[in-house]
Amino acid sequence: MKLDHIRLFACISGLVIICGICNYLTMLVTRIRMRRRELALRKVNGSSNRGLLTLLLTELVLLLLLSSGVGLVLIELILPTFKRLSQIDESTSFFYIEVFVYILSLVAVTVGFASLLIQYISRRTLLNNISKKSNTHLSGWFYKISIFFQLFISLGFVFCTLVMMMQLHFLLNTRELGIERHNVGAVVYCSENIPFKEVVNQIPEIAECLNGFHTPIPKMYYSTYRLKEWDGKNTDSEQYIELEDETINQEYADFFGVEVLDGNMLDEKDGKDMVVINEAAVKALGWTQPIGKKIGKLGKQYIVKGVIKNISYNAPIHPVAPAMFHLPDSRDRGGIIFKVKEGTWDIVSEKIKAEVNKVNPNAELMLSNMEEVYDAYMKSERTLCKLLSVVSAICIIIAVFGIFSLVTLSCQQRRKEIAIRKVNGASARLILNLFFKEYLLLLVMASCIAFPLGYVIMKRWLENYVKQTPVNLWIYIGIFAGMLLVIFSSIVWRVWKAAIQNPAEVIKSE
Numbered sequence: 267m268k269l270d271h272i273r274l275f276a277c278i279s280g281l282v283i284i285c286g287i288c289n290y291l292t293m294l295v296t297r298i299r300m301r302r303r304e305l306a307l308r309k310v311n312g313s314s315n316r317g318l319l320t321l322l323l324t325e326l327v328l329l330l331l332l333s334s335g336v337g338l339v340l341i342e343l344i345l346p347t348f349k350r351l352s353q354i355d356e357s358t359s360f361f362y363i364e365v366f367v368y369i370l371s372l373v374a375v376t377v378g379f380a381s382l383l384i385q386y387i388s389r390r391t392l393l394n395n396i397s398k399k400s401n402t403h404l405s406g407w408f409y410k411i412s413i414f415f416q417l418f419i420s421l422g423f424v425f426c427t428l429v430m431m432m433q434l435h436f437l438l439n440t441r442e443l444g445i446e447r448h449n450v451g452a453v454v455y456c457s458e459n460i461p462f463k464e465v466v467n468q469i470p471e472i473a474e475c476l477n478g479f480h481t482p483i484p485k486m487y488y489s490t491y492r493l494k495e496w497d498g499k500n501t502d503s504e505q506y507i508e509l510e511d512e513t514i515n516q517e518y519a520d521f522f523g524v525e526v527l528d529g530n531m532l533d534e535k536d537g538k539d540m541v542v543i544n545e546a547a548v549k550a551l552g553w554t555q556p557i558g559k560k561i562g563k564l565g566k567q568y569i570v571k572g573v574i575k576n577i578s579y580n581a582p583i584h585p586v587a588p589a590m591f592h593l594p595d596s597r598d599r600g601g602i603i604f605k606v607k608e609g610t611w612d613i614v615s616e617k618i619k620a621e622v623n624k625v626n627p628n629a630e631l632m633l634s635n636m637e638e639v640y641d642a643y644m645k646s647e648r649t650l651c652k653l654l655s656v657v658s659a660i661c662i663i664i665a666v667f668g669i670f671s672l673v674t675l676s677c678q679q680r681r682k683e684i685a686i687r688k689v690n691g692a693s694a695r696l697i698l699n700l701f702f703k704e705y706l707l708l709l710v711m712a713s714c715i716a717f718p719l720g721y722v723i724m725k726r727w728l729e730n731y732v733k734q735t736p737v738n739l740w741i742y743i744g745i746f747a748g749m750l751l752v753i754f755s756s757i758v759w760r761v762w763k764a765a766i767q768n769p770a771e772v773i774k775s776e
Contacts, residue, residue: 451635618633
């Protein structure tokens, strides 16, 4: 996994941890504020401030220890998978040291925060603590900001992860990279002189073969030279271009599906002075009409016959280099490239190895599957997408639990308000709509910030690739609708249950 991706994942994981801590501290503040009356009554009955602090902190520490135990069990289950995906080859103790540091930090933050809050409540008068006229419902700014932050992080993670997955799928399946690599294999090296052309022709699972060229993925043989002369260049300029020198013909173009954008492909009738160039070369040379233009190389002039689409030989994060293509000097050099029928690569490779073993069982043979090689280029991106998918799911779960818990506490605190609204004629649907509007507004506000910020971040990330997937409007609509459904599902049951209670019983209990 690339170092930049590890750093990115670490930053994202940090945000998820902050989101979880924010959710936890919100619940902590809410529970302590709801127990103010209980704490005041305990104080009236002789409890000291230290006794109240010890009571609450003992409950908190026991809860933290229980949750830490569950977390350690989960870590033990998923750690092998995480090490495989992240390619971090460290001992188990390395990870557990970090975990225990995090647990101790969380306990310290929680205990410190709770101590300050309990001291604040203890200093207030008994009348204020016992009275229920104080504003303790969850419409305060503290709770709204907490939910807003969690929704903002969740929306941002889901958006970025979805765009990454779309880009990965696009790069692995697009035909816009200039060359067909699906089901294409090649004999890269063999220590024995074996007529592979005759061997592959006898294998029925091979649909087509190409002789005289080296495999383009991975790119094996090519030369680069410094081009200083071309049509349209200022004669007084010292400008030069690094140009790759490669070979191509019509058979190669047909085999790999190379697209000719302008002019024509080289054929055997063309002399050695005819070449084709790629899009990158056209751009580097500053030409708008490249056909017929001349390129000077080592005192010899070459005429451009055609322009082909850029061919991405390497990982798509590397830009395609300017290149000039000419006819191969000899069809006898190079290796053998072949296309296999769908799902038969293993069979074909075993048959080729068997033929080589007939000549020499100790012979060295290297076969290459172009699709597997290209997929290896995308291994880091694929791993990052998997990890981000897990992180996004965890973040959404944290947000849902936070919303559900806060709605539950809000319903408990606003029981009297809900009962009075029902006495005045409000229906259960109207009360549900009242809660839903509050969270819908927070979702809209979070979306207005998360989506533009996510777009800016992902646009910069996509610019690292040669080809980019489009970010369409349906992505925003789908994420917003999905999050809206999650929020509605998390609050509808609890609010509905509070709304259908008998208002007379609620008012009597209050």
